[in-house]
Amino acid sequence: MIVSTSPRQTVPPAFVPVGRRLSNGDSQRSVFARVAPLIGFVPFMTEKSREMLDRSGPNKSAVPRLSENDGSSFRADSRHPVRPRPAFARFGTELFWHDPRSNPCAPTDLQALTTVLIQRPDIRLSNVLAGLSYALDLTEGQREGHAIRSCLIGMRIARELRLPSELQSALFYALLMKDLGCSSNAARFAVLFGADDHRVKADLKTTDWPRALDAFRFVARNVAPGQFWLTRAFQLLGVLTRGPEGAREVVRTRCERGADIARMLGFHDDTVQAIRALDEHWDGAGQPYALRGDQIPLLARILGLAQTAEVFFTSYGVEPAYDMAVARKGSWFDPAILEAFLAFRTDSEFWRALAEDNVQAHVTQIEPADRILVADDDRLDRVAEAFALVIDAKSPWTFQHSRGVAATSVAIAEVMGYPDEQVREIRRAALLHDIGKLGVSSLILDKPAALTEGEFQVMRRHPVATREILMRTGCFRHLAGAAASHHERLDGSGYDLGLQRSELPMLTRVLCTADMCDALRASRPYRSSMPLERVMEVMRREAGNAIDPTCFEALQIAIHDETLDRQSASEVPAVRLVSALAEDYRQAA
Numbered sequence: 001m002i003v004s005t006s007p008r009q010t011v012p013p014a015f016v017p018v019g020r021r022l023s024n025g026d027s028q029r030s031v032f033a034r035v036a037p038l039i040g041f042v043p044f045m046t047e048k049s050r051e052m053l054d055r056s057g058p059n060k061s062a063v064p065r066l067s068e069n070d071g072s073s074f075r076a077d078s079r080h081p082v083r084p085r086p087a088f089a090r091f092g093t094e095l096f097w098h099d100p101r102s103n104p105c106a107p108t109d110l111q112a113l114t115t116v117l118i119q120r121p122d123i124r125l126s127n128v129l130a131g132l133s134y135a136l137d138l139t140e141g142q143r144e145g146h147a148i149r150s151c152l153i154g155m156r157i158a159r160e161l162r163l164p165s166e167l168q169s170a171l172f173y174a175l176l177m178k179d180l181g182c183s184s185n186a187a188r189f190a191v192l193f194g195a196d197d198h199r200v201k202a203d204l205k206t207t208d209w210p211r212a213l214d215a216f217r218f219v220a221r222n223v224a225p226g227q228f229w230l231t232r233a234f235q236l237l238g239v240l241t242r243g244p245e246g247a248r249e250v251v252r253t254r255c256e257r258g259a260d261i262a263r264m265l266g267f268h269d270d271t272v273q274a275i276r277a278l279d280e281h282w283d284g285a286g287q288p289y290a291l292r293g294d295q296i297p298l299l300a301r302i303l304g305l306a307q308t309a310e311v312f313f314t315s316y317g318v319e320p321a322y323d324m325a326v327a328r329k330g331s332w333f334d335p336a337i338l339e340a341f342l343a344f345r346t347d348s349e350f351w352r353a354l355a356e357d358n359v360q361a362h363v364t365q366i367e368p369a370d371r372i373l374v375a376d377d378d379r380l381d382r383v384a385e386a387f388a389l390v391i392d393a394k395s396p397w398t399f400q401h402s403r404g405v406a407a408t409s410v411a412i413a414e415v416m417g418y419p420d421e422q423v424r425e426i427r428r429a430a431l432l433h434d435i436g437k438l439g440v441s442s443l444i445l446d447k448p449a450a451l452t453e454g455e456f457q458v459m460r461r462h463p464v465a466t467r468e469i470l471m472r473t474g475c476f477r478h479l480a481g482a483a484a485s486h487h488e489r490l491d492g493s494g495y496d497l498g499l500q501r502s503e504l505p506m507l508t509r510v511l512c513t514a515d516m517c518d519a520l521r522a523s524r525p526y527r528s529s530m531p532l533e534r535v536m537e538v539m540r541r542e543a544g545n546a547i548d549p550t551c552f553e554a555l556q557i558a559i560h561d562e563t564l565d566r567q568s569a570s571e572v573p574a575v576r577l578v579s580a581l582a583e584d585y586r587q588a589a
């Protein structure tokens, strides 16, 4: 591979002129050692690098071991060594040689980016999605495990109804993934109400919102909390003047987005349609299409009852959940499905299990045994891509951030010579690195001014949530530590752990570099985007102090090789969406 660069580009120190390298008669190296890179021979990883995977220390979680029953296992580098890819690079008219092993800036010998997942046929998709469903619970402002408990309730209803296993399988995944679209209206909720979107959404779940009086009370208690009464009055007026059509549009955004992502994940059409009609009501007073009775897909009717019952059960207990369901018979809920729900009212063992902390352990047991879906490599890629869409939809300012960081990380890793299987792992880590941001209020994420100390503290917690969520998923667990360290810095000034240089694995260093690059290239509420030249200037000052110089060099090569788009793709849609939100601000005020 020959990497072409701009004639104006400064030659990074790790790049050696080919003429000098071949003619300097380096007495420390044999002729073979000098010629070997040119014919593609590269040595395997050093013993020191191998030790990286077994080391203990503060960032041990970067390369966690999995127990046998996780449904996945990991390949050690001794069997699948990292083979660096030396490459030629052209700076102006001169040809240079870049050998990642001999890079004087490298903190260690070439390290494995990460352990690599070995596919086994028993990695169950349900296990992966159950872990990731905690991110959706966060976005909805629900207690952790909400989607899983809804799944257990809905599947119990399905058994009472004796649904065929094909339908039960479609229902199972619809229940787990029912909130895939939840992040897409978070910013709008925050703007309309001038409030934390999580609190507004959580309160909405226990409100009988088709009833006008209940809807008014809901709006009145949620607009601009803690603000001066006049501000609250204006905010209230802004919401009310939008009326049912305004509410319909917010719900439609969520339902359509959720259905689209479910379709992208390759689910059965019954699953997709159930997610799309999640908020429809039996009497036609639901949203967004006011479907009535049998017009609502059967699985959506089960979803609606299961999710509402779960919220009441978790908030108030079993009997209040049943009281709510009976009171809404024929309005919210299909009477036939309600009968099936009533059939296990006195099953105390079922309800006790639902209240346990380890509720995730029950999920795989209720997937129809003859319809178990496994997660192969392609499917795991799709899952990571799907959740990147969920993450990026949370804020119009980060409209394509996760995918941008993934593309940049891949470009850096490829220039550095990592093999395809490791590049695949880093792409997944990059797609999911900000999943913890789903737990941060849109009021903070989209604030068009400097954050207060308290808000900054909340923001600094998002890597913690990333770590916790990924640790729940068997197959992404080995990436949790590194993905959650993407705001750490070489000089120890990063967050949330303040790790030091020696504690940052190469995967983290690549992610940090890519994350900084994408963030600087995109617009933010408090500043506009930077041109690429300026971004490189800023990052060059950080190389060696905050970010890894080798990764930065690789980034420069990738940009000049045009592996990476020079124009940030995230700017245009973000600006358009932000304009729409600004319009909301004006109207709400």
Ligand SMILES: [Fe+2]
Binding pocket: 433, 434, 462, 486, 487
């Ligand atoms: Fe982040």
Ligand SMILES: [Fe+2]
Binding pocket: 401, 405, 433, 434, 515
């Ligand atoms: Fe990020």
